[in-house]
Amino acid sequence: MTTRPIITLTTDFGTSDHYVSSMKAVILGINPDVRIIDISHDIPPQDVMAGAWVVRNASMLFPPETIHVVVVDPGVGTNRTPVAIRIKDQLFVGPDNGIFSLIGEDFEYQAIHLNREAFWRDERSNTFHGRDIFAPVAAHLSGGTPLHELGSPILKLVTFRWAVPIADRDGIQGWIVHIDRFGNLISNISEKMIRDHVDQGRTFRIYVGNTILDTIHTTFASVPDGEPVGYIGSTGKLEVAINRGNAREMLGVEKGAQISIILQR
Amino acid sequence: MTTRPIITLTTDFGTSDHYVSSMKAVILGINPDVRIIDISHDIPPQDVMAGAWVVRNASMLFPPETIHVVVVDPGVGTNRTPVAIRIKDQLFVGPDNGIFSLIGEDFEYQAIHLNREAFWRDERSNTFHGRDIFAPVAAHLSGGTPLHELGSPILKLVTFRWAVPIADRDGIQGWIVHIDRFGNLISNISEKMIRDHVDQGRTFRIYVGNTILDTIHTTFASVPDGEPVGYIGSTGKLEVAINRGNAREMLGVEKGAQISIILQR
């Protein structure tokens, strides 16, 4: 018995409307054996980079040949291009609007402009390509249609770059790029960058909002309840949390805020 | 290998309680091979017509013989009737309280009053027929029990009618029947009705709340960011959105509001 193919779904559709289940219905109509896994449908509406963050962190963990359908698509129906992409052993389907920026930046990719309408739904709207283009294309991919048959090769995806943290002899300047459900502040400063620029034993201060920390702990529960704590999170980046509390609310820090590691003299 | 049967679930139970998973546990206990697809558990509590809208738009896209369990059931435990229904190649299970109004209105149906307790759960509560009646009945249907064995035929389902849009020589008068996660205002005025009553090239105005539009565009991204736009949405009805914005919030329009197309002289 061969393993059943997997299609994941990441959208900003929410779960109170019929949009997500319409995509599932179309997929199952084309390939009834596929497994469908929801990654998230709670991407903030039309927030392409928030979607890119979730996709980057979830997708590369899946078994080989998983197909990730990603629909955060404020430009649906305009001339933005529908694409399918291979990155390492994973496949991606969605609009070429920057949603694949964070994985496309880290890895080589092979991209196809989806322009073979034979793989689309017969009835097509101008506002719901998730149901009418991306879902059927993913279902055909899962059924064995090779990537290159779905359209024409394209060389360069639309890519947005997040601000990259800056290191100099005074320390590291980064940004809060995501805040999770717990209110944990997730920065773009990697553990490796800290190792490279903060010598073992060197004292430092971490500044974020009005909060100053002087230690990177192992986990949020390393400090007493209600206290702020810096630690390396599960994506390998510096995070700031409140033990058993919500750092966003209690520290008043929002996405996009600066976070600095300043070396002490 | 035969294709595994599909059961979909649509409820107002939310996902923070054990209600939805209790239904899944009961289904899997009776038919471990069934596929379970969540349509939505975020129907506003006890809002039968909001549930009817989601079911209508999602269900008919599914593969033949899909079984749709729909539980928005404020009258559970009273004398409202539990039913199973065949509509075209789809099956439905739920309370006969109007939740099937929108599909029952569009299609012929064959309905059964669920009164054979052999197909129910042994332990039964008065407040959770989703777990105790509808889930086990759906599981038995998915396992091959014929519809007519589940109870006695009934001729007429409880049906609520939504206001139907009205057309005359001045134009079309309709209503906003749903507002989606994006804040898009979805009317009950169909593309066909517009084609039938607004001659090609005839000028018109669309009035909704305090907003006046004079064009039906292809998609919401046809206008600059932040501007209101009318277009035919993915359910074939006239919608009004704000490009990259939330029309409900920015236009101050709620479900039930009037929307008019007035022909210009």
Add this chain to the structure above:
Amino acid sequence: MTTRPIITLTTDFGTSDHYVSSMKAVILGINPDVRIIDISHDIPPQDVMAGAWVVRNASMLFPPETIHVVVVDPGVGTNRTPVAIRIKDQLFVGPDNGIFSLIGEDFEYQAIHLNREAFWRDERSNTFHGRDIFAPVAAHLSGGTPLHELGSPILKLVTFRWAVPIADRDGIQGWIVHIDRFGNLISNISEKMIRDHVDQGRTFRIYVGNTILDTIHTTFASVPDGEPVGYIGSTGKLEVAINRGNAREMLGVEKGAQISIILQR
């Protein structure tokens, strides 16, 4: 054909981040044939007892040998113990922090301290044992690894006790232990306790917040719309609701409030 194993997931991770799907990716990488069922990801952040409540009410309904992964884990990365447990014909995996209190209280259990790192993920963080320990352990269990191979036996799980209702000749004193999505107030007073202490025909008053009731009805729809109603809910406990309304909001009662049944003289 043997039935595919089932893994359920209950977490406080929400569905807007990549946390839940990372767990699913890890599970499917180890055992691609397993079925994954979401119980809830909307447990209030770090509310161990709210998680315990959902697990208790959902888990025991699942088919034999279902594996329940439960991750509400504010102490992740500290010395709290990761465990796997057999309770009757169900298996559980998660932190030993009280999350299994309510089932461990009702049933005998066999518990294992998860200390065989061979069954964990190679790369491990200090803040995401859901992905790095609990998901892979559950996947190995689902693939046939016996419970006792995953670690060393432990005799006693961490158990928190909820206040137990008290009965005397004046009546019963209990507490609201959960409020569901509908705002229904769910107490810890069981139907059996009421039968044992309130003689048939004896008059009584139910006091909760500022509301006084004198009847236990069959279902919430037994009273007119908008009125408060007491009834035995689907978990076998006394509940108070507003018919077609939200009792939490309309009666101003929160979780933890007292509820009393006072016998009349």
